[in-house]
Amino acid sequence: MSVLAKSTTFNKLLSFTPSILLFVAVLNEYDLNYLNFKYFSFNFPFILIFYWSLKRSQSLGYGLIFAAGLFNDVVIGYPIGISSLTYLIICGFAAYLRNITLRPSLINDLFFFLFTILVANSINYFLLISLFSIELNYYELMGNIFFTFILYYLFAYIFDIFRKNIFKGKKND
Amino acid sequence: MSASRDDFIIAIRSAFLKKENKQRFSLVGLIFFSVVLIILSNLNFVAINYIKSGLNEIVYRISFIVSIPEKQLQKSITIINEHVSMYSEYKVMENKIRQLENNNLNSNFLQAENSRLKRLIDEYITESDELVAKVLLDKDSPFLKSIIVNKGSKDKVSLGMAVLDENYLVGKIVEVNYSTSRVLLISDLNSKIPVIIEPGNVQSILSGSGKNHGEIQYFKSSSEISSENVVFTSGSGGIFKAGIPVGKIENVRINKNYVTRFLSNLDQLTFVKLVSYEKESKN
Numbered sequence: 001m002s003v004l005a006k007s008t009t010f011n012k013l014l015s016f017t018p019s020i021l022l023f024v025a026v027l028n029e030y031d032l033n034y035l036n037f038k039y040f041s042f043n044f045p046f047i048l049i050f051y052w053s054l055k056r057s058q059s060l061g062y063g064l065i066f067a068a069g070l071f072n073d074v075v076i077g078y079p080i081g082i083s084s085l086t087y088l089i090i091c092g093f094a095a096y097l098r099n100i101t102l103r104p105s106l107i108n109d110l111f112f113f114l115f116t117i118l119v120a121n122s123i124n125y126f127l128l129i130s131l132f133s134i135e136l137n138y139y140e141l142m143g144n145i146f147f148t149f150i151l152y153y154l155f156a157y158i159f160d161i162f163r164k165n166i167f168k169g170k171k172n173d
Numbered sequence: 174m175s176a177s178r179d180d181f182i183i184a185i186r187s188a189f190l191k192k193e194n195k196q197r198f199s200l201v202g203l204i205f206f207s208v209v210l211i212i213l214s215n216l217n218f219v220a221i222n223y224i225k226s227g228l229n230e231i232v233y234r235i236s237f238i239v240s241i242p243e244k245q246l247q248k249s250i251t252i253i254n255e256h257v258s259m260y261s262e263y264k265v266m267e268n269k270i271r272q273l274e275n276n277n278l279n280s281n282f283l284q285a286e287n288s289r290l291k292r293l294i295d296e297y298i299t300e301s302d303e304l305v306a307k308v309l310l311d312k313d314s315p316f317l318k319s320i321i322v323n324k325g326s327k328d329k330v331s332l333g334m335a336v337l338d339e340n341y342l343v344g345k346i347v348e349v350n351y352s353t354s355r356v357l358l359i360s361d362l363n364s365k366i367p368v369i370i371e372p373g374n375v376q377s378i379l380s381g382s383g384k385n386h387g388e389i390q391y392f393k394s395s396s397e398i399s400s401e402n403v404v405f406t407s408g409s410g411g412i413f414k415a416g417i418p419v420g421k422i423e424n425v426r427i428n429k430n431y432v433t434r435f436l437s438n439l440d441q442l443t444f445v446k447l448v449s450y451e452k453e454s455k456n
Contacts, residue, residue, distance in 0.1 A: 023239075024239055027232070027235055027236040027239040027240070028236065028239045028240050028243055061197060061198070062197075062198045062199075062200055062203055063197055063198045063203070065203075066198070066203045066206070066207065069207070070228060071228075071232050071236075074225070074228050074229050074232040074233070075232060075236055075310070076317055077317050077319050077348070077355055078317075079211065079214040079215070080210050080211075080214050080221060080224065080225050080228075081207045081208070081209075081210030081211040081214060082207075082211060084203070084206075084207040084210070085204060085207035085208060085211065088200060088203050088204045088207060089204070091200055092189050092200055092204070095187075095189070095200065096184055096185060096189075099183075099184040099187050100180070100184045127211060131211070131215045132214075132215065134317075134363065135362040135363050136362070137362060137383040140383060
């Protein structure tokens with residue numbers, strides 16, 4: 001009986017994994033920059049938010065995503081609200097893709113993800129440059145978009161395995 | 174044609190306006206709220222500054238704890254790299270120490286003489302208040318180069334204070350909270366420091382590049398600058414005192430600008446000095 005209870009608690013904890021990962025990602029900003037590969041960086045929160053908003057939106061609430069955006073702004077020193085807006089735009093695009101997709105395909109998702117992060121980063125770039133006069137390195141940004149796009153495939157594959165094992169039998173919305 | 178447009182509109186409406194199952198907030202509502210926050214931030218609205226300051230205090234502390242595993246990994250990689258290159262670095266260091274010992278013989282005498290002469294001509298002699306601060310966060314983001322230190326307004330930290338690693342300039346304070354502050358590193362794209370290049374007395378601006386080097390901008394094209402020249406703060410603008418070492422000129426140029434290698438390793442900051450300078454009183 002107690003083993004059953006323990007396993008239920010553990011499963012419940014596992015179901016919070018996307019939210020926990022998102023907050024760890026924004027608070028820690030792990031993007032392997034310290035490896036010092038030229039132009040190598042990627043935006044893990046973008047991948048996480050897009051994937052879970054697309055595949056299982058109830059695992060990652062919009063409120064949490066908004067809060068994660070505020071935390072990200074504080075950590076990297078952006079004006080308040082910029083990252084929240086970017087993250088929520090990604091959610092919106094993912095929700096749109098979910099609504100129009102009849103037969104899901106990773107390749108379709110991947111290219112729609114590319115379009116999404118191009119739009120989201122453009123808005124982000126435009127707001128920072130025009131409203132707040134913050135200079136950004138355009139090439140670094142393009143490198144970031146490229147690697148985020150490439151790595152989506154890998155992370156989507158890992159998340160797929162995780163989702164199928166943890167949320168099996170539970171209904172998606 | 175019109176049917177597909179209708180489908181598009183329905184899908185958009187459903188994605189942005191419809192509150193989904195198990196979602197407490199509507200997407201469009203939160204997007205609207207974010208836009209309001211951005212506009213108020215842009216207008217420097219007082220309440221937003223209070224919210225930001227409160228968030229800073231909480232987030233920096235949590236982020237410090239969350240970053241510990243990554244910092245350990247980073248440290249391990251650095252240790253391995255240092256071990257690999259230890260012997261070659263030892264040889265370089267040995268030569269440098271010999272040179273420094275020679276230079277040091279003259280430097281104390283010159284320093285005293287310089288200070289005496291400056292007093293004679295009423296130059297800007299400074300005295301400083303120093304604070305040692307621990308680096309809480311050093312996010313090596315490709316976009317913004319800044320660190321968070323554990324001293325804030327309660328420790329009398331103020332905007333614009335110079336931040337030094339040993340005696341080398343690494344940045345300045347750009348944001349002060351109650352118990353923490355943000356330091357904009359000299360490597361950040363938005364950092365511009367008036368500098369002087371010696372020997373040659375060339376006045377210029379050192380601009381961050383977003384990478385681990387700086388670029389010397391706005392200097393006379395006829396100026397004689399060569400590699401291994403040393404870059405010091407010039408004291409123009411009154412933010413930093415003159416003569417703080419910043420970097421050395423490298424034998425590389427980017428877009429006609431000289432590349433400067435910083436004297437301090439900005440990726441490895443653990444403790445820094447926060448310094449403010451004031452004109453020395455005459456009595």
